[in-house]
Amino acid sequence: MSDENKSPRDGVIDADVVIVGAGPAGLFQVFELGLLGIHAHVVDSLAHPGGQCTELYPDKPIYDIPALPVCGAQELVDRLLKQIEPFSPTLHLGQEVSEVRPLGDGRFLVRTAVDTCFHAKSIVIAAGLGSFQPRRLVLPGAEELENRAVHYRVRNASEFHGQRLVILGGGDSALDWVLDFHGKATSIVHVHRRPEFKAAPASVARMQRLANEGAVTYVEGVATALQLDGERLRAITIKRGDGSTVDFEADHVLAFFGLHPKLGPIADWGLELERKAIKVDTAKFQTTTPGIFAIGDINAYPGKKKLILSGFHEAALAAFAIAEHLNPAKKVHLQYTTTSPIMHKRLGVPD
Numbered sequence: 391m392s393d394e395n396k397s398p399r400d401g402v403i404d405a406d407v408v409i410v411g412a413g414p415a416g417l418f419q420v421f422e423l424g425l426l427g428i429h430a431h432v433v434d435s436l437a438h439p440g441g442q443c444t445e446l447y448p449d450k451p452i453y454d455i456p457a458l459p460v461c462g463a464q465e466l467v468d469r470l471l472k473q474i475e476p477f478s479p480t481l482h483l484g485q486e487v488s489e490v491r492p493l494g495d496g497r498f499l500v501r502t503a504v505d506t507c508f509h510a511k512s513i514v515i516a517a518g519l520g521s522f523q524p525r526r527l528v529l530p531g532a533e534e535l536e537n538r539a540v541h542y543r544v545r546n547a548s549e550f551h552g553q554r555l556v557i558l559g560g561g562d563s564a565l566d567w568v569l570d571f572h573g574k575a576t577s578i579v580h581v582h583r584r585p586e587f588k589a590a591p592a593s594v595a596r597m598q599r600l601a602n603e604g605a606v607t608y609v610e611g612v613a614t615a616l617q618l619d620g621e622r623l624r625a626i627t628i629k630r631g632d633g634s635t636v637d638f639e640a641d642h643v644l645a646f647f648g649l650h651p652k653l654g655p656i657a658d659w660g661l662e663l664e665r666k667a668i669k670v671d672t673a674k675f676q677t678t679t680p681g682i683f684a685i686g687d688i689n690a691y692p693g694k695k696k697l698i699l700s701g702f703h704e705a706a707l708a709a710f711a712i713a714e715h716l717n718p719a720k721k722v723h724l725q726y727t728t729t730s731p732i733m734h735k736r737l738g739v740p741d
């Protein structure tokens with residue numbers, strides 16, 4: 391899956407369809423469009439495809455996917471990625487779609503937070519519960535220090551080398567960074583609120599070994615205050631399980647409390663919403679703006695059920711509607727994948 395469809399003009403990408411969201415609905419949308427001969431660009435704010443399945447419950451089994459009596463959530467995503475391979479979608483990961491607006495000629499400008507720009511003839515919003523945002527440290531001063539001394543992701547690891555770090559959290563991200571920065575940071579204090587960790591047991595064991603050796607300070611507790619020196623972070627106060635508090639001097643605090651979905655910029659795209667979901671019709675799954683469709687958990691219509699199955703059905707109908715939207719003069723006939731030579735060709739099935 392490549393980035394080959396960039397238009398030479400100002401780096402703007404001309405697209406028939408931009409799909410916002412690479413969860414199960416967005417991925418299956420690629421497939422349904424591909425069967426009709428339509429290429430799609432897919433944008434997701436996460437660094438990997440899979441939406442809630444990958445982010446929230448990758449190891450859990452799903453029992454209500456037709457013809458798959460049981461399927462792991464990550465396995466489902468892997469199967470979808472395999473299924474869409476013949477259609478070579480262009481994936482733009484790790485970038486939130488921040489802006490969608492009409493260009494006035496029937497197309498839309500779609501812009502991401504890292505300034506990837508599309509001129510899209512149609513858009514499918516498959517944004518689920520919204521884009522995943524880091525859970526933030528709710529302490530006075532944390533907002534002002536964000537990206538300077540309080541961080542929720544590591545963009546450039548080398549900026550933390552030779553620094554005094556306090557790393558908060560008990561999941562894989564927290565543990566991975568504790569282990570990664572060991573030997574590179576001046577000091578590391580690792581803080582987690584309870585004895586149980588979500589991270590891989592092998593990582594926890596390594597961190598505990600480092601703590602026993604005195605290479606990392608481990609504290610069971612919660613952060614209760616940031617101590618500032620003017621506008622600079624000086625220290626962080628940790629309240630231990632027994633109620634006592636301790637201050638650790640720190641240059642940077644890295645908090646990894648997981649991600650939670652937030653509707654985010656979608657609310658500003660001029661679409662009619664109903665309780666944080668986008669209103670669509672049930673024939674085309676089109677929004678109140680012609681050319682913009684919405685499928686999966688993000689949409690609302692009478693009787694809507696937020697199930698993967700529903701997103702798959704909606705993707706199929708939306709694909710036909712998009713084909714008509716792109717080429718109103720051409721009637722799109724239903725063809726079966728079992729028997730259609732043209733679909734076999736698109737799927738790469740030898741006849």
Ligand SMILES: Cc1cc2nc3c(=O)[nH]c(=O)nc-3n(C[C@H](O)[C@H](O)[C@H](O)COP(=O)(O)OP(=O)(O)OC[C@H]3O[C@@H](n4cnc5c(N)ncnc54)[C@H](O)[C@@H]3O)c2cc1C
Nearest residue numbers: 411413414415434435441442487517518520521686687698
């Ligand atoms: C614990 C749990 C168990 C579940 N079990 C089942 C089950 O057994 N069966 C079932 O059918 N369903 C189940 N579900 C529900 C199912 O996961 C959802 O219905 C499904 O994931 C919806 O798919 P989606 O593609 O619409 O959205 P999502 O999976 O939410 O994907 C949406 C994607 O859009 C991205 N996005 C959002 N906004 C933007 C933006 N502005 N720019 C770029 N990207 C954006 C997000 O980062 C995300 O990756 C479960 C859910 C949970 C939490």
